[in-house]
Structures are given as structure tokens and as C-alpha cells.
Amino acid sequence: xxxxxxxxxxxxxxxxxxxxxxxxxxxxxxxxxxxxAAAELPSSARPSSRYKGVVPQPNGRWGAQIYERHSRVWLxxxxxxxxxxxxxxxxxxxxxxxxAVTNYNNNNHAGELAFLAxxxxxxxxxxxxxxxxxxxxxxxxxxxxxxxxPTPPWAREPLFEKAVTPSDVGKLNRLVVPKQQAERHFxxxxxxNTAAAGGDGGxxxxxxxxxxxxxxxxxxxxxxxxNSSQSYVLTKGWSRFVREKGLxxxxxxxxxxxxxxxxxxxxxxxxxxxxxxxxxxxxxxxxVVKLFGVDIAGDKGVVQR
DNA sequence: ATTTGTGTTGAG
DNA sequence: TCAACACAAATG
Numbered sequence: 001x002x003x004x005x006x007x008x009x010x011x012x013x014x015x016x017x018x019x020x021x022x023x024x025x026x027x028x029x030x031x032x033x034x035x036x037a038a039a040e041l042p043s044s045a046r047p048s049s050r051y052k053g054v055v056p057q058p059n060g061r062w063g064a065q066i067y068e069r070h071s072r073v074w075l076x077x078x079x080x081x082x083x084x085x086x087x088x089x090x091x092x093x094x095x096x097x098x099x100a101v102t103n104y105n106n107n108n109h110a111g112e113l114a115f116l117a118x119x120x121x122x123x124x125x126x127x128x129x130x131x132x133x134x135x136x137x138x139x140x141x142x143x144x145x146x147x148x149x150p151t152p153p154w155a156r157e158p159l160f161e162k163a164v165t166p167s168d169v170g171k172l173n174r175l176v177v178p179k180q181q182a183e184r185h186f187x188x189x190x191x192x193n194t195a196a197a198g199g200d201g202g203x204x205x206x207x208x209x210x211x212x213x214x215x216x217x218x219x220x221x222x223x224x225x226x227n228s229s230q231s232y233v234l235t236k237g238w239s240r241f242v243r244e245k246g247l248x249x250x251x252x253x254x255x256x257x258x259x260x261x262x263x264x265x266x267x268x269x270x271x272x273x274x275x276x277x278x279x280x281x282x283x284x285x286x287x288v289v290k291l292f293g294v295d296i297a298g299d300k301g302v303v304q305r
Numbered sequence: 306a307t308t309t310g311t312g313t314t315g316a317g
Numbered sequence: 318t319c320a321a322c323a324c325a326a327a328t329g
Contacts, residue, residue: 048320048321049320052319053319053320054320055319055320055321056320056321058322058323058324065319065320066319067318067319068318070318072318072319
């Protein structure tokens with residue numbers, strides 16, 4: 001779907017993104033309802049909208065628009081005044097950031113913000129004009145009961161990463177998790193094994209944690225604290241991960257969590273240390289691809305951000 | 306025949 | 318920036 005060019009009549013230095021915001025507090029403007037929804041009113045007495053960014057249409061419907069860099073960006077027409085208002089809110093959120101002035105109290109859910117940030121303004125505008133935003137958002141956000149569906153990149157918020165040591169990928173079947181990171185991002189407190197406590201059932205043996213990888217595959221590791229080395233470790237299940245991912249010393253494991261509404265589950269992925277022959281080969285292949293023209297790999301279409 | 310949404314103007 | 322208003326372009 002080619003867009004971007006036609007939606008905006010004037011948009012050159014499009015550098016606006018969710019990063020550049022620091023405005024006023026979120027203000028709630030609109031409220032109840034009480035519109036003489038009566039169609040066709042003498043153009044003279046046509047009601048002006050009580051909502052920001054909403055303008056009456058000659059046929060009794062409502063249009064939504066937002067201004068950007070001196071020009072107007074049309075967000076479409078709607079049957080209901082409030083539907084138009086909501087459309088404006090979404091656009092405002094995407095164009096001006098989470099602190100944008102909106103008609104309704106936005107439930108600034110992390111998931112929706114991430115969803116918005118992951119789409120270009122043009123894409124968002126397009127969804128609004130087609131009245132398809134809610135669906136797309138829902139679809140992007142849900143991935144609940146569904147099975148092996150990878151959490152979309154935009155919904156992953158990084159926690160921390162660690163370059164694995166030789167022993168992490170050795171035959172000890174354990175990954176040492178940096179203490180500070182562990183206590184900050186993993187279930188805590190994780191009851192530690194104390195000589196005194198002896199047989200405190202609970203989680204003296206650690207807890208089982210699920211981690212989803214980039215392919216949507218779920219890995220389960222035992223997470224526990226080793227008194228002997230005074231360190232947090234991922235044990236049971238770890239060696240399998242190392243083997244299957246072909247993890248080598250120096251590679252980096254990245255831990256993140258899902259920003260989707262539901263239970264924030266943990267995610268794990270690894271960045272291979274680019275060095276070995278395969279990587280080189282891959283690079284060469286990539287070069288060849290580029291020689292044939294435009295970069296095929298990069299995220300296509302999506303412009304601006 | 307309608308509806309959408311752009312041109313344009315003037316107020317804030 | 319923003320909405321009111323007029324009306325041409327777009328759609329069915």
C-alpha cells in the first residue's frame with residue numbers, strides 16, 4: 001500500500017515522532033453528549049463541534065482534522081461527533097506524543113503507544129480514514145490465547161542484556177544473571193537458600209520462568225539463587241537453549257518484556273557475535289543482493305519516523 | 306446525487 | 318493552530 005505521499009499535502013521535515021514531546025498536561029475537553037443530531041440543519045445554524053479537531057460536514061456528518069506544520073491533515077468523516085473526536089485523539093497521540101491535548105481521557109496504555117510509535121503517521125491516518133484503526137490495534141495487541149505468535153518487535157521493551165561467558169555456554173548448564181539486573185527485572189524477592197532455613201519448601205529451589213524468543217517459541221528455565229556463588233542463575237533448560245541457538249561465548253542474550261496489555265511475560269533473544277564464517281558468508285550474500293538494486297531487506301514502505 | 310475533503314479566510 | 322464556510326473533486 002503506497003501512502004505517505006498523498007496523505008500529506010505539506011510535510012517535508014517530517015521528523016516528529018513520539019520522542020519529541022514535552023508539552024502540557026493531558027487535558028480533557030469534551031464531555032457528555034447532547035447534539036441535536038438532527039440531520040440537515042439550515043447551514044446557518046449548523047452546530048459547531050464541542051470537540052477539538054472535529055468539524056461539521058454539510059450533510060450532518062462530522063469530519064476530523066489535525067494541523068501539522070501549517071497544513072491540515074484530514075482524518076476522515078464520521079457519522080458521530082464523538083467518533084470523529086476519538087479519531088482526532090488517536091492522531092494527536094501519534095503526531096504530538098502522549099502529552100497531547102485530547103478530547104477524551106486517553107487510557108494511554110503502553111501497548112497502544114507502542115503500536116502507534118510503530119506505525120508511520122501516514123499509516124495511522126490511513127487507518128483512521130478507513131475506520132479501521134480499532135481493528136488493527138486490537139489485532140496488533142491481542143495475541144493472547146493464540147499460540148506460537150511472536151510478540152511483535154514494537155511491543156518488546158528491553159530489560160537488559162548480557163554477553164555470555166565461556167562458562168555460560170559451557171557444560172555447566174547455567175547462565176549467571178547479573179545480580180542487579182536479576183533483582184530488578186526478574187521475579188523478586190526470590191527466596192534464597194539459607195543454611196538456617198534448611199528445608200524451606202517454597203522456591204528455595206528456584207522458580208520456573210517462561211521466556212518467549214523471537215520466533216514465538218517458549219523456553220522454560222529454572223531461575224534460582226546459588227548460595228555457593230552468591231549469584232542468580234538460569235539453570236534447567238538453559239543448555240538446550242544454548243545448543244539450539246548455537247550460542248557461543250561473546251554472543252549476547254537479550255532479555256525484554258512484552259508491552260502488550262496482558263501479563264507482561266518475559267522474552268529472550270540472542271545476538272550472535274558477528275565474526276564467524278557464516279556471518280561473513282551472509283554478508284557477502286547481502287552485498288550481492290544489494291548489487292541487484294534497491295535494498296530488499298529493510299522495512300519497506302514505511303517512511304518517516 | 307451525494308459525500309468527501311480541499312481552498313481559503315480570519316480569529317486566537 | 319484551528320475552525321467556519323464555500324465549493325470543487327471524488328464516489329456511487
